[in-house]
Amino acid sequence: MFGRRFFLANLLAGFGALLFPGRSRASCQLNVVQGPGQRERVRPVSFHATGKTTLEWIAHACFAITTGQGTRIVADPAFRLEGPPLPAADVVTAGCLHPFHNALGAVPGNPRAFVGISPDGQNWNRISATVKEVKITSVPTLHLDGQQKGSAFLFQFGGLCLVHLGDLGQPLTPELRSLLGRPDVLLLPIGGGSYSIGPERARAVLQDLQPRLAIPMHTGEPEEEVISRFVAGFPRVQRLEQTTLSLTRLSLPVQTTIAVLKHL
Numbered sequence: 001m002f003g004r005r006f007f008l009a010n011l012l013a014g015f016g017a018l019l020f021p022g023r024s025r026a027s028c029q030l031n032v033v034q035g036p037g038q039r040e041r042v043r044p045v046s047f048h049a050t051g052k053t054t055l056e057w058i059a060h061a062c063f064a065i066t067t068g069q070g071t072r073i074v075a076d077p078a079f080r081l082e083g084p085p086l087p088a089a090d091v092v093t094a095g096c097l098h099p100f101h102n103a104l105g106a107v108p109g110n111p112r113a114f115v116g117i118s119p120d121g122q123n124w125n126r127i128s129a130t131v132k133e134v135k136i137t138s139v140p141t142l143h144l145d146g147q148q149k150g151s152a153f154l155f156q157f158g159g160l161c162l163v164h165l166g167d168l169g170q171p172l173t174p175e176l177r178s179l180l181g182r183p184d185v186l187l188l189p190i191g192g193g194s195y196s197i198g199p200e201r202a203r204a205v206l207q208d209l210q211p212r213l214a215i216p217m218h219t220g221e222p223e224e225e226v227i228s229r230f231v232a233g234f235p236r237v238q239r240l241e242q243t244t245l246s247l248t249r250l251s252l253p254v255q256t257t258i259a260v261l262k263h264l
Helices: 174-180 199-209 223-231
Strands: 005-007 030-033 041-044 053-059 062-066 072-075 091-094 112-115 128-131 134-142 149-157 160-164 185-189 213-217 237-239 244-248 257-260
Touching: 053 213, 091 134, 112 128, 134 174, 174 199, 185 199, 199 223, 223 257
Parallel strands: 005 244, 072 091, 091 112, 160 185, 185 213, 213 257, 237 257
Antiparallel strands: 030 041, 053 062, 053 244, 062 072, 128 134, 134 149, 149 160
16 A cells, blocks of 8 residues: 555556657656466566656645755746745746746746746757656647647656646547656646646556556646546555655556545
8 A cells, every 4th residue: 555655566667758750759668577387477677776766746736856866847837826836956847838837937946947848839849858867758649729839748767657738638649659668656637728638548558557656636626526536446546635646666566556636
């Protein structure tokens, strides 16, 4: 069972570059191994991961992700009129140009900034970069209208493969499923509205990607109703009365588990 700390034993990893010509494909990949007289079994690359990762849900789709080596990523920083300031970071990423995903200037610490969309919103930025021990890759997505562009981000560090889906608004195509692979940790929007997928489509994404751990975000209103629709009937759900989750490599759900956090 999950408490204040999760332990990850079977983490998934594997990044290349993105789907762009001349670059390798980015995805969370599994290794299949077989010993003498044994059936094939999956052994994630991240089996050898070390250290602890901390995830903090700040607001909307904004997460602070701190690696075991102390490198901090703030993903989709949200513009806020109230609440504590955003934490200092080494990296900040934005999956779209909306102010609730793109408040780059609100993140202190002089972080390196990566925006998945061009300033005019017409093109995807092709991001494949490494900051300290963190490999960062963007994956093109679309908003609810099927026209406005967005980006998901994949983060690889310490053998862990973490996917932040940003403002994803469309069901996953086979190509996109292939690009994302099977994450260790999936941060996915569930709130619907004008831009992103709602709880029912989010469940379909969960089925497509089958992460070890899924954390809903971008919950919309009324929040409790949306969350209840998302988790309804799912056999492995943990509702945690905390904003922060600490992960190590020692244990990870064999089957997909949903962890519902509080936000600041």
